Amino acid sequence: MQKKEHNVVGQYTGRLDAFGKVTGRALYAADRCFPGMLYGAVLRSPYPHARILQISTNAATRKKGVIAALTASDIPGARVFGVVVKNQSVMAEDKVRFIGDGVAIVAALTEREAREAVGLIRVEYKLLPAVFDVEEAMKPDAPRIHQGDNVFIHHKVRRGSIEKGFQEAEVILKRSYRTQRIEHSYLEPEAALALPLPGDGIKIECCAQNAYSTRRSVSEVLGIPMNRVEIEQATMGGSFGGKDEVMTSLCCRAALLALKTGRPVKMVNTREESFLESYKRHPYILYYKIGAKKNGRLTAIEARIIADAGAYASMSPFVTWRSAVQAAGPYECLNVKTDAFAVYTNQAYTGAMRGFGSPQVNFAIESLMDELAQELNLDPLELRLKNCFTEGSVTATGQKLNPGVSLKEVLQKAAGEMKWEMKRALYEGEKRNQDYIKRGIGLACSYRGVSLGAEGIDAAATVVSVQSDGSVIMWSGISDMGQGAQTAQAIIASEVLGISPDRITFFPVNTSRISDSGPTVASRGTIMGGSAAKKGAETVRDSMLKEASIILDESIDNLIMYNNWIFSSKNRTKKTSFSALAGECFNRGVKLFGFGWHKSPSTTWDEKTGQGQAYFTFVYGCNVAEVEVDTETGQVKVIRIAAAHDVGKAINRAGVEGQIYGGLVMGMGYGLMEEFSIQEGEPQCYNFDEYLIPTACDIPDMKAIIVENPDPLGPFGAKSIGEPATELAAPAILNAICHATGKRIRELPADLEKVLLDHKLKRISKRGSEEK
Amino acid sequence: MLPEIKYYKANTVEETVHILAQNKHAIRILAGGTDLLPELRSEKQNRKVIILDISSIKLLNKIEDEGHFIRIGALVKHSQMVESILLGRHAGFLTQASSLVGSAQIRNRGTLGGNICNAAPCADTLPPLVALDAELTLESSSGNRTELLSGFIRGAYKTNRANDEFLTWIRFKKLPEGCRSNFIKLGRREALSIARLQVAACGMIDSNNKICYIRIVPGSTTPNVFRFTEVEEYLLGNEPSERLFSKAGDMVARKMVEITGVRWSTEYKKPVIAALVRRSLQAIFNLKPGVAVK
């Protein structure tokens, strides 16, 4: 037998959860019911900024079927929550801060009764001046949304001397860019089911992405210890970073109603409610200035970035921190100055979304690099190759990169796949043609810090428990929202134990059954959860091998676990099946249970100097997109897109490719059509009829190029792919559009109007559908 | 959430008109439901809704060849229209329009009658049907009447339908032998896309290479859908050329702005409808598509 490096790792493995999802048997939170269950509904603010003078729930409480109606004053514990800044209300106490802010909740026998009762709650408001424009909100005389300044975050990065850098420059460009607010568009709207437990506890089955932070908030709001709040994840229908605070408040509300009534309470948002109340990706305004020598060497990068945080702090402090760290792109530049601000406004709050502060800055810096290339008359690829990080490079935050800096490799692989040079020249030549269809090719690249970095403590737990028949149970503190975290961890455990992944049953996150593993965010599921799974499996493997060595009378060093068997490499007749060995271990009282705990290497950050070891490792990626632009209608068709990503090691190739394909399409939506527009605080769309995301028919030909430079800090060398996959498509596509048309669009999305007219068209009248 | 619903189902035209006559107020007709259900879901008031489901009337689920005419039952679905060889041969742009409606799921449920009676300014089948001078039959307990489609639609989401009648048939003359037709839909994405602009056109040349038959109906441009007859007259008797078609496009654009006034979207729609009209004519008369000749 030829021994491959890995047996299960690196193959195409089907997802553990695929069958249930494809057959429709998977149970989502909204599918579950309990005897005696009540339905909850929420009253939300119709005003962007108003003081609450009085709330009367009398009429609602008297209505047939209504069991309870609660407001902020009924909350036994903390009335606000927040992972970083505790200022988000479960139900508005003194004032409402955006249209959609929760004000009161009702539980009734049926959903209809609950929703009708909500309409009977009387709230007296005193309207307050509101502010919607971030730059307005930054002014000293702007209406204050919370105590203190509306500008609540300012991150800095300072490297070298920005003045000196611009003095040395032979070319200086100043540009500004804007990105839009977008919705996560998970298929499953928010849902939670709260069940009172004997002894004043509560169990919540829900689709929270980060069960542990949700648990902390529920426990504080209810005023009961964490061990009496059990959060269990139901099957999740997507999240993309979107089911954090919005789920926390939903869970708090359902729990409050359940404890008040002593009955199970189910709360499910409609799509319209989800669009209204859920948080979005931050719109950014980005002011950039870049200096370079005539030969293309960068001398200075300055960025001033303003993020619209909306009504609550949510993840803005961390999102803008990542933006600040990565704002100067993957380029060597001795003089960098970045300032990133987060600012409150009276509209839907913004928070975590796949990418987490990188899609915005990548759009800006990668557009700017193309603009600089044009100014210097250099090929965009050449300019990047000239400046990009290589082995030993030092980042804008003064961090020397770990070995394995593969930026050149991903750039060259993606460009090669797309025949960059040939097409650049070909399409350039076509510009003289009369045809109204113009073609273009563009690229974008990035480096990205893996996992949480200096945001906080980074550790995770996974349990591997082998049963006496050789089947295996696993569970982890890392959630699976559809990204395939369970499958990746199962593959890793299978590799360690020499078994096939179909032996493994994976249980969903339950906060009472396994240690707090932090949030499942920041593309950390595989590197953190996978490392924990590996350690858990190694614990079991070690004890099983020890026993096998006795049973087979062979030294441990000669034993191989492969394909559900354990045998001696010296004498193939010395063998036992994995199942038989598991049974034997059980009979002899050997521990078949492994608890894996993984803590990442530490990171450092100095807020004052804006320098530090921001992340313990990085990934590198490049997208190259080819487009056809209809110059008479502004229609853009993405013809082909190639994505090269260094993932360290692909644990599941099918999973990595899936992430790349999905990420590309999501990035394409960001680049071309998605926009959650809010005017005067009022969302302009409430469902997918008007909020457009790409359909299956819009998906271009895609090529996923998996680059593997194993990282010693990840399980079997694995790093991450979830977010890298989506952070580059928009700038690559917009650079391609510019190549096709010669016109630079500096504001996302590049919709029909912007491509044709070079500027945004604002809807001022009512739509046809409203004139009805 | 859907309102409370009282549900009737009719299996024949007679049953339908009978139930309609008895419930003149507030009864909602349901064919495929693809417009009706989203509408009911978004209704603010909690009043009970009465629905009359007509989807099982077999009689109205056919496309009939009547010699010079074609008759389509109101319950024919878009996917049936796409598959109809008869329609493909004699009203190609209508099948093209149906093939661009929503998605496969929507085309498998949504009906032609529903598309017409909903009367959205962006409804895809309206421009080709207007170009065909389609005539509608409406049935009520007191008999039936016919009306031209262009008159039936009174504006965005408004029709001449009386409460006690319903649409049974859509009828039009086959396009003349040798006439070519074309439908263009411009949207923001490739499927499930509400039209930003549409153009339905058909036409032919005589033996002297002069345009002898032409119809142009832009869609999503004006609240009502109608033939731009001035532009048609301008084209008649002329030889097909880039310059002619560019001019026709500009005329359509100017006319659109005359009717709607300048709106937020005019800056975009004006040049684009001109280009689409030009392209549509180029396609019909077999000219290589190219850029506008000014």
Ligand SMILES: Cc1cc2nc3c(=O)[nH]c(=O)nc-3n(C[C@H](O)[C@H](O)[C@H](O)COP(=O)(O)OP(=O)(O)OC[C@H]3O[C@@H](n4cnc5c(N)ncnc54)[C@H](O)[C@@H]3O)c2cc1C
């Ligand atoms: C996701 C989605 C995408 C869509 N995309 C498109 C698109 O691309 N292009 C497009 O044009 N449309 C589109 N539509 C709208 C809709 O599908 C079409 O208008 C369809 O043809 C409606 O037919 P229906 O049978 O479903 O109508 P229904 O919803 O059953 O009825 C529509 C209206 O007409 C009335 N009605 C129906 N039949 C009759 C009758 N025989 N007599 C009198 N009144 C009647 C109903 O009372 C109702 O008011 C889309 C809809 C959805 C949900």
